[in-house]
Amino acid sequence: MSILRMIVIAVGYVAAFAAAFSAAFSANAQYPDKPIRLIVPQAAGSNTDIVARALAVELVPQIGAQLVIDNRPGAGLIIGLEITARSAPDGYTLCMSPIGALVISPHMFAKLPYDIERDFQPVVQLTNNPLMLAVSTSLPVNSARDIIDYAKQNPGKLSFASSTAGSPGHLAGELLKQLTGGQVEHIPYKGGAQAIADLIAGRVQIMFEGMNSMAPHVKGGKLRGIAVTSLKRVGAFPDIPTMAESGVPGFDISAWQGMVAPAGLPRPLLDRINAAVNRAIAMPNFKTRMVELGSESSGGTPEEFTALIRRDSARWGEVIRKAGIKAD
Numbered sequence: 001m002s003i004l005r006m007i008v009i010a011v012g013y014v015a016a017f018a019a020a021f022s023a024a025f026s027a028n029a030q031y032p033d034k035p036i037r038l039i040v041p042q043a044a045g046s047n048t049d050i051v052a053r054a055l056a057v058e059l060v061p062q063i064g065a066q067l068v069i070d071n072r073p074g075a076g077l078i079i080g081l082e083i084t085a086r087s088a089p090d091g092y093t094l095c096m097s098p099i100g101a102l103v104i105s106p107h108m109f110a111k112l113p114y115d116i117e118r119d120f121q122p123v124v125q126l127t128n129n130p131l132m133l134a135v136s137t138s139l140p141v142n143s144a145r146d147i148i149d150y151a152k153q154n155p156g157k158l159s160f161a162s163s164t165a166g167s168p169g170h171l172a173g174e175l176l177k178q179l180t181g182g183q184v185e186h187i188p189y190k191g192g193a194q195a196i197a198d199l200i201a202g203r204v205q206i207m208f209e210g211m212n213s214m215a216p217h218v219k220g221g222k223l224r225g226i227a228v229t230s231l232k233r234v235g236a237f238p239d240i241p242t243m244a245e246s247g248v249p250g251f252d253i254s255a256w257q258g259m260v261a262p263a264g265l266p267r268p269l270l271d272r273i274n275a276a277v278n279r280a281i282a283m284p285n286f287k288t289r290m291v292e293l294g295s296e297s298s299g300g301t302p303e304e305f306t307a308l309i310r311r312d313s314a315r316w317g318e319v320i321r322k323a324g325i326k327a328d
Helices: 003-030 047-063 075-085 099-108 144-153 168-179 192-201 211-219 267-281 284-292 302-323
Strands: 036-040 067-071 093-098 120-128 131-136 158-162 184-188 206-210 223-228 257-262
Touching: 036 047, 036 075, 047 067, 047 093, 047 120, 047 257, 047 267, 047 284, 075 093, 075 099, 075 120, 075 257, 093 099, 093 120, 099 168, 099 257, 099 302, 120 267, 120 302, 131 168, 131 192, 131 211, 144 158, 144 168, 144 223, 158 168, 158 192, 168 184, 168 206, 168 302, 192 206, 192 211, 192 223, 206 211, 211 223, 257 267, 257 302, 267 284
Parallel strands: 036 067, 036 093, 158 184, 158 206
Antiparallel strands: 093 257, 120 257, 131 206, 131 223
16 A cells, blocks of 8 residues: 555544544534433333432533423333434433343343443433331341241241332342242232232231332331341431341342433533533432432442443342243
8 A cells, every 4th residue: 555545544534533523522512402301211200200300300400401301111111211222322312221221121021122231321320229128017037137047947938029020129039039048939019009018917028129118117117127228227217227237248239220321422422411410419409309219319420330230230130040030
């Protein structure tokens, strides 16, 4: 190849790079100049929807554009995620993404219309939501270790409820079940309300569920709070120990919420959105609202959220495989 030809090719590469950089810079400088769609893959009134609407209040002044909440429930969170994956990576489509969408569903469904790592750009972790382990007041146990010992001494006599098959509470129960040598039966429900009602009545004995769902019943004495699944105690229940303190080390579970965008989002836009969201979730009103929901605001970089998704996917994928859990 002649020297002249090599120079022409090099100049072409430089020009292409400069054009791409210029386009990205221009897009970042103008962004946003129209409303941003925030897809929620669950129904209005769900926990994910409540977090999304609380976020929108704080994010609008931080990002400088109106946010339009677009609820797209159904198919185990798949519908909303598929719409996001097929949207343009221009910063005008963002998606609320709970742990079930990014970590659990890929291991439960034989085929999905998208690939988590290929088709999405993680933006930021929004919240950290530890679960509470609660038991029927008729069960003679006072710690998670007591439950394991009781199950082994009374095989077949304990059952744990979940709000739905494949929920974080279900997987937490399966992990506990594996620690008991399989001596606890899973009873899936179609919603948390009926599951908790049966737990109170003693028809099931154990349940892992979100703090906001368990709190009124524990405070009212209808259930006994045994442990929380976070690494540190929860401010609303300072007397309830962590699973590690309760005799089960390494039991760190969070039903977190996050935000993703379509893959290919230019880095300048990603950084701008990430910074705006981090400022929004640090606002006192948002943090207070999350405490009311039994969670806490999180934050961080796209890389940190990506690492969390990969870590939890590997962890819960193994639990799902061992338990043989499949989507209905």
